[in-house]
Amino acid sequence: MGVRITVTVPMLLSDCTKGRSAFELEADTLQGALQLLVAEYPLLKVHLYNEHGEVRKHVLIYYNNDNIAWLDKLDIPLAAGDKLRVLQAVSGG
Amino acid sequence: MEQSPSPSMRSESETEPGSNNAGERGDERTGQRERYSRQMLFPPIGASGQQKIAAAIVVVVGMGALGTVIANHMARAGVGKLRIVDRDYVERSNLQRQMLYDEEDVQHLRPKVVAAERKLSRINSDIAIEPVVSHVTADNAEALIAGADLVLDGTDNFQTRLLLNDVCFKLGIPFIYGGAVSSNGMTAVFIPGQTSCLRCLLGSGDTGSGGDTCDTVGVISPIIDIIASLQAVEALKLMVGATSATRQGLLSLEIWQHQMMNLKLPPQRANCPTCSLKQYPTLSQGDNEADHRPVTLCGRETVQIGGNRAIDLKLMADRLERSCTVTRNPYLLKAELPEGERLVLFPDGRVLVQGTEDIARAQSLYDRYIGS
């Protein structure tokens, strides 16, 4: 039984997440949650990662208040109420 | 005493700029106090803050949706010297959100900065507004920004933002990023020596797409005003030296579904070529060439070519009039081609080929009408 966390994605990507831009996931670790996210929503994967499995440029994935890009490791145990937030750097103006 | 002179008194006492008449100076001071009274009543600004704002030099790059809102705030707030930079002219699709422009500007094909200067100088004739019709490139970016106290981002692409980011970090000038698309927006303040930079934020993954743009997924006007106004607030704080009030972090807003996130900015990356290694890659010779390569302006059915060789608009008008319908003003020339596309020529050498996104087709029309 995993820990329930909230995930938000930009409205522009909600096509890939059954029309929802906020939903819940259950996982034990951050790593697990990230894997589950793209397993449950395969359409999302191509928007978040390139063919080498790296997070795409201009995509920002925040675990609570930290971008996962600057975490040392991803096998962090989740706590109830944790937030996983997907953002895209906004270029329009 | 606090009332401004009536219109008739004013016209009688009007003298040439630079007059040294003491009474006139007194009137001017009274007028200034009145103009900025509400802002000076706000304690964090006050009279001393107002003086700092009046002494500030601010550059707004990009006079589209964000830029017009920012420039409006800066002009009304009394920024002493406001330089506005943009390469485009006003089009009808701009009017939905680019708040300084109107239908007359569209009819006259006015460059955005020219239209903006006309409007802003009617809002505040006491400040110096310097319009620059130009594409910001590695060649001119430093000159455009040098001497500024801060740079406000009104651009619509990351390529130009990374160039501004490089110049600002090289010159030690704060850079206030803002972006808006759809119902979504972001803003952050980058201060050389204090924060990481935009390049650190954007990450270094693949070079893939530059993100969604207003021309491809649209935008609603309120998100523009909100983000641009948040940029303007930070500009005011920086100008008056309210450093402890400066917003830290990356603010992300989604206004259709009401989400607001205040996130940390990245730590300064040890290998960041801008804020750590101080290499400023967009200013290096290698990237320089890229400025003149044909580019498709995404979602606008337009290819931009050239920019390295000045164009004499009068001469080109005479040539093109033989085969095309030509309209011209001092800033640009527009030619309707028999092929169906349109060419827009700028004196700095830039040419927009409108009506196609095919670079080869655009290049062939360019060669046919402008010459290679």
Ligand SMILES: [Zn+2]
């Ligand atoms: Zn950096």
